[in-house]
Amino acid sequence: EAGVAQSPRYKIIEKRQSVAFWCNPISGHATLYWYQQILGQGPKLLIQFQNNGVVDDSQLPKDRFSAERLKGVDSTLKIQPAKLEDSAVYLCASSVGLAPGETQYFGPGTRLLVL
Amino acid sequence: GEDVEQSLFLSVREGDSSVINCTYTDSSSTYLYWYKQEPGAGLQLLTYIFSNMDMKQDQRLTVLLNKKDKHLSLRIADTQTGDSAIYFCAESIRSGTYKYIFGTGTRLKVLA
Numbered sequence: 001e002a003g004v005a006q007s008p009r010y011k012i013i014e015k016r017q018s019v020a021f022w023c024n025p026i027s028g029h030a031t032l033y034w035y036q037q038i039l040g041q042g043p044k045l046l047i048q049f050q051n052n053g054v055v056d057d058s059q060l061p062k063d064r065f066s067a068e069r070l071k072g073v074d075s076t077l078k079i080q081p082a083k084l085e086d087s088a089v090y091l092c093a094s095s096v097g098l099a100p101g102e103t104q105y106f107g108p109g110t111r112l113l114v115l
Numbered sequence: 116g117e118d119v120e121q122s123l124f125l126s127v128r129e130g131d132s133s134v135i136n137c138t139y140t141d142s143s144s145t146y147l148y149w150y151k152q153e154p155g156a157g158l159q160l161l162t163y164i165f166s167n168m169d170m171k172q173d174q175r176l177t178v179l180l181n182k183k184d185k186h187l188s189l190r191i192a193d194t195q196t197g198d199s200a201i202y203f204c205a206e207s208i209r210s211g212t213y214k215y216i217f218g219t220g221t222r223l224k225v226l227a
Contacts, residue, residue, distance in 0.1 A: 004157070042119070042203050042217030043158070055212045091157055100145040100213045101165065106157035 002026065004107035006092050012113045018080040021110045025073070025094030031055075033104060034067055034077050035091040043091055049075065050098055082114045119206060119218035126224045133191040135221045137204035140185060144206040145213070147180060149189045152201045152220070161189070161202075191223075199225045 005024040013019050025032050030051050035043035046065065048056040051072040060067070064083070069075040079086055089109040095102040118140045127133045139147070144166050150158040164171045164178045164187075171178045177190040187204055201220040207213050 040219070042205075042219050043215075044217070045214055048212065048214065056210075056214060058211075093158075098212055100207055100209070101163070102213075103160055103163070104215065105160070106150075108155070108157045 004092055004094055004105055006090075006107040006110050008110060009108065010111045010113075012115065013082055014115050015084055016081040018078065019082055019112065020076050020078045021090050021092075021112075023075045023077070023092030023107060025075070025092070026105055028096070029094035029105075030072070030097050031095045031102070032069055032075050033093040033095075034075070035093065037089045037091055037109070039088070046077070055098065079112075082112075084114050087112055087114045119204060119216050121202075121204060121218040121221045123219070124222050124224070126226060127194050128226050129194060129196055131194055133189075133194045133198070133223055133225075135189045135191075135202050135204075135223065137187040137189075137218050138185055139187065139204075139206045139216075139218075141206060141208045141216070142182075142185065143208050145209065146207040147178075147187050148205040148207070148215070149176075149178065150203045150205060150217075152203065154200075158203065194223075194225050196225045196227055199223055 032049045034046045037043040046060045049069045067077045091109045092107045093104040095104045148163040149161045175192045179188045203220045205215045205217045
């Protein structure tokens with residue numbers, strides 16, 4: 001079974017530029033998550049989708065971050081404009097559903113450096 | 116409140132047991148998890164325990180849960196150099212929907 005795919009793996013941009021990350025979850029997984037992992041910290045949930053609907057985006061900085069999962073499969077996360085403090089690893093994860101105990105499977109992440 | 120804390124570093128000798136500790140604050144946790152993260156990689160699920168259990172054993176891994184003290188531990192028996200990584204505990208809580216709260220991670224270094 002293929003795992004969660006993410007691209008690009010690395011991205012370097014200057015502040016105020018825009019950037020987009022892509023995630024392809026495990027086939028058949030209805031729930032998709034985007035996390036931000038700042039160096040030395042644990043992952044922090046940014047947004048959670050169930051199929052193509054947003055379930056939780058309470059920690060997403062909506063003035064600059066946006067995410068979509070239009071067809072309920074792939075997802076993109078965009079930052080516009082980027083700030084220095086957005087430098088982090090952006091992790092995508094997926095799970096079969098939303099029930100408690102559903103295991104989340106993580107992709108390798110996209111490492112973003114904002115200069 | 117939602118807070119998960121771990122010690123930052125642990126160093127052990129190859130063949131010894133490692134014990135990684137985690138404390139959490141949300142008493143509504145349903146499941147608690149241990150993930151492993153190797154350099155440049157995503158998080159890999161190691162094991163999990165349901166909140167009404169005290170202990171779970173899975174090969175070299177033993178998870179102990181003390182609900183009264185909100186304390187979770189992961190014991191790795193016969194630690195190998197390949198176990199060197201960052202270990203994250205996470206709790207699944209109900210906050211609207213079910214979501215994970217991760218700890219800050221414990222970096223385990225295994226000395227040959």
